[in-house]
Amino acid sequence: MEDDTPRGRESISLASVANGLDNRGAELLESLEEGRDPGSNSSPSEVGNSWSKAGPEPSSGWRRRLQPAPRVRHFCREHAQLFQWICIGLLCTAYTAFLLAACILNFQRALALFVLTCVVLVFLAHSLLKRLLGPTLLRCVKPLGHPCLKLWFKRGLALAALLGLVLWLALDTSQRPEQLVSFGGICVFIGLLFALSKHHRAVSWRAVFWGLGLQFVLGLVVIRTEPGFIAFQWLGDQIQIFLSYTESGSSFVFGEALVKDVFAFQVLPIIVFFSCAMSVLYYVGLMQWVIMKISWLMQITMGTTATETLSVAGNIFVSQTEAPLLIRPYLADMTLSEIHVVMTGGYATIAGSLLGAYISFGIDAASLIAASVMAAPCALALSKLVYPEVEESKFRSEEGVKLTYGDAQNLLEAASSGAALSVKVVTNIAANLIAFLAVLDFINAALSWLGNMVDIQGLSFQLICSYILRPVAFLMGVAWEDCSVVAELLGMKLFLNEFVAYQGLSEYKQRRLAGTEEWVGSKKQWISVRAEILTTFALCGFANFSSIGIMLGGLTSMAPQRKSDFSQVVLRALCTGACVSLVNACVAGILYMPRGPAVDCVSLLNTTLNSSSFEVYQCCHQAFQSTSPEFSLEALDNCCRFYNHTICA
Incomplete structure (x- = not known):
């Protein structure tokens, strides 16, 4: 019987070690975040009381050196919004500097980027104004929502659209x-x-x-x-x-x-x-x-x-x-x-x-x-x-x-x-x-x-x-x-x-x-x-x-x-x-x-042509139909190389 008891305790301690071996690292981090010593199940207050009674622990210096890590993490969480705005501000400043440099070096080359930036800024300004002044503007416009005013506005808009269409067709289709x-x-x-x-x-x-x-x-x-x-x-x-x-x-x-x-x-x-x-x-x-x-x-x-x-x-x-x-x-x-x-x-x-x-x-x-x-x-x-x-x-x-x-x-x-x-x-x-x-x-x-x-x-x-x-x-x-x-x-x-x-x-x-x-x-x-x-x-x-x-x-x-x-x-x-x-x-x-732009057929046909194109076809068609002497024999010879016409015979 005396030999069995120690063996029983020994087996229990080995089992607990085996079960807790995988979680030892996690328990260590948790104990450090809660202010406890590694391996201690006591709360921070209990640990403080034990320290006052028993004096300082040998590991207290090591624990104090590691304690700033959770403080930093807590500080980052608390000021996450501020850090986000700082990052956005830095990125916007860098982009503005890049855009200015590109425009100064060659504005024509940077025109597309400049226009896209302006479009984005317009939409951002619209969203900001809508959020800030939207309710105020709605209250100002609300009196204009009278049914009689809305009816006359619709009739006026329809009449203006009809007149605009008639004028467009009359002038543009002439x-x-x-x-x-x-x-x-x-x-x-x-x-x-x-x-x-x-x-x-x-x-x-x-x-x-x-x-x-x-x-x-x-x-x-x-x-x-x-x-x-x-x-x-x-x-x-x-x-x-x-x-x-x-x-x-x-x-x-x-x-x-x-x-x-x-x-x-x-x-x-x-x-x-x-x-x-x-x-x-x-x-x-x-x-x-x-x-x-x-x-x-x-x-x-x-x-x-x-x-x-x-x-x-x-x-x-x-x-x-x-x-x-x-x-x-x-x-x-x-x-x-x-x-x-x-x-x-x-x-x-x-x-x-x-x-x-x-x-x-x-x-x-x-x-x-x-x-x-x-x-x-x-x-x-x-x-x-x-x-x-x-x-x-x-x-x-x-x-x-x-x-x-x-x-x-x-x-x-x-x-x-x-x-x-x-x-x-x-x-x-x-x-x-x-x-x-x-x-x-x-x-x-x-x-x-x-x-x-x-x-x-x-x-x-x-x-x-x-x-x-x-x-x-x-x-x-x-x-x-x-x-x-x-x-x-x-x-x-x-x-x-x-x-x-x-x-x-x-x-x-x-x-x-x-x-x-x-x-x-x-x-x-x-x-x-x-x-x-x-x-x-x-x-x-x-x-x-x-x-x-x-x-x-x-x-x-x-x-x-x-x-x-x-x-x-x-x-x-x-x-x-x-x-x-x-x-x-x-x-x-x-x-x-x-x-x-209109094609200068005389200049085009008087040059040496290696292949035909739509412009060449148009100019040759014009040359074949023309009776004026503006098209030289060289121009007609160029056309006859690509197209068959009675004049080529």
């Missing part, structure tokens, strides 16, 4: 009468949509006219004013430079030869890169901030609800299935009119990742960006014309409507997730291109076979579309000789997809820039610059029959209980989205103005 055709096209398309409206008497004309007005103002700034045109041209150039960095990654993975020569390795990696960049911008909150500002402007002017406006604003940057994710928690409670707006916004715009692919085709970047931005208010306006609101919405104000920031935990995860999600988009595009181009070739072969039986040569899908949709192209403001080609592209976009149509448009543009003959036999080889711009606007949207399944599948996965409601309005939304792109093209037709 030099370019084709703009009147585009205006007539807008009237025809809007009249057609009103005839197909679900509830004619419930149409909110405020939303319709304000939406069309915002679209016109945006187009006016981008297309007609010099600062707006330069700004969007600069933005398009920067996007092209940004997308060119894709070549570094794709060349490393696939090799330079494939990237330069093969379409799949040249264009599709751009979608991966752009999707990665957009995911990062969503993670940091920049995209949400931009979407909120755009939706706020449309909501206060058009009187639409928060959820539908946020979805349409999001469609400027993301696709038809990604934009509804911004309002996913609210889809179950949205009205049919709001769902129709969500679908129309998806059909009327294109995704930012595909925007990069179309720019890589050679499509004008400024026109693509302008078309995507202008389509947002137009989609809201025409959607409210076709399917007016007759129910009571729960989302009249933005209160309670929050935008999500995604599931990524850090910046690297956001970039990786964006690249991974784009793989599905890339494979979907590749599969659709293979399928649709193969089907198109089969349909053309079948139509040609049937046409040969009745002595109709060259019957094809493109030929049928060129006849059926030619009036639509003409209403957009396209010259009649270009309408057949534009109608073909519109048919490709509607019955196949916009990717195939933009690829066809890029081929026509490349032939024009290369200076190819305009006609080869009875087939037109390229279209005018005006027709290219209007077609770029008209093709900018997902409104094609293959997108019906994509739209229904995406929305049904978010709100399965609304499947029947989605199916009820999807066809009407598809037609509305297609008309939004056409009205967008009509507005561009009203505002389009030829730009660029």
Whole structure:
């Protein structure tokens, strides 16, 4: 018995050591933070009492040396806000010094950075003034909210807009009468949509006219004013430079030869890169901030609800299935009119990742960006014309409507997730291109076979579309000789997809820039610059029959209980989205103005030409038609090297 007791105590002490071995470091840190000796279970007061009785501990000097660590940590926590402001102040000071140095060295080179800084400062000042003076300004403006004053203000604004439009058409179209055709096209398309409206008497004309007005103002700034045109041209150039960095990654993975020569390795990696960049911008909150500002402007002017406006604003940057994710928690409670707006916004715009692919085709970047931005208010306006609101919405104000920031935990995860999600988009595009181009070739072969039986040569899908949709192209403001080609592209976009149509448009543009003959036999080889711009606007949207399944599948996965409601309005939304792109093209037709310096044909043709171009073709065409002696024999010889004409014989 005497031998058993010590063994029992020994076994207990060994067990306690084994159980506490892993936590010894944690207990040591906790004891130091609480002011206790390591290994002591006493509180600081108990330790003080024991020290007064038993004298100073041998470890007290060591503990006093380590005690400043928790004090420093406590001080940092207590003054964290101050440290944050100090860091922000230092960063702002450094950025200001950098901006000043850049402007002093070369202001023209630093102009873009200076403008971006001014834009950010304006928004920051607006937010600060809104927070400080917002309630005061609301009290001052409240007396002006009298119903009679509001009514007269609306009537005066409507009258001013009508007079301005009449004066614009009278003065501006005197030099370019084709703009009147585009205006007539807008009237025809809007009249057609009103005839197909679900509830004619419930149409909110405020939303319709304000939406069309915002679209016109945006187009006016981008297309007609010099600062707006330069700004969007600069933005398009920067996007092209940004997308060119894709070549570094794709060349490393696939090799330079494939990237330069093969379409799949040249264009599709751009979608991966752009999707990665957009995911990062969503993670940091920049995209949400931009979407909120755009939706706020449309909501206060058009009187639409928060959820539908946020979805349409999001469609400027993301696709038809990604934009509804911004309002996913609210889809179950949205009205049919709001769902129709969500679908129309998806059909009327294109995704930012595909925007990069179309720019890589050679499509004008400024026109693509302008078309995507202008389509947002137009989609809201025409959607409210076709399917007016007759129910009571729960989302009249933005209160309670929050935008999500995604599931990524850090910046690297956001970039990786964006690249991974784009793989599905890339494979979907590749599969659709293979399928649709193969089907198109089969349909053309079948139509040609049937046409040969009745002595109709060259019957094809493109030929049928060129006849059926030619009036639509003409209403957009396209010259009649270009309408057949534009109608073909519109048919490709509607019955196949916009990717195939933009690829066809890029081929026509490349032939024009290369200076190819305009006609080869009875087939037109390229279209005018005006027709290219209007077609770029008209093709900018997902409104094609293959997108019906994509739209229904995406929305049904978010709100399965609304499947029947989605199916009820999807066809009407598809037609509305297609008309939004056409009205967008009509507005561009009203505002389009030829730009660029005039070419000195005499000087150009008198120099040695190594290759043809569009300018060379124009000058040679002018030289062949001219009877004046200003064009020398050398100039005519230069033209005859590239083009056949009777004068060359």
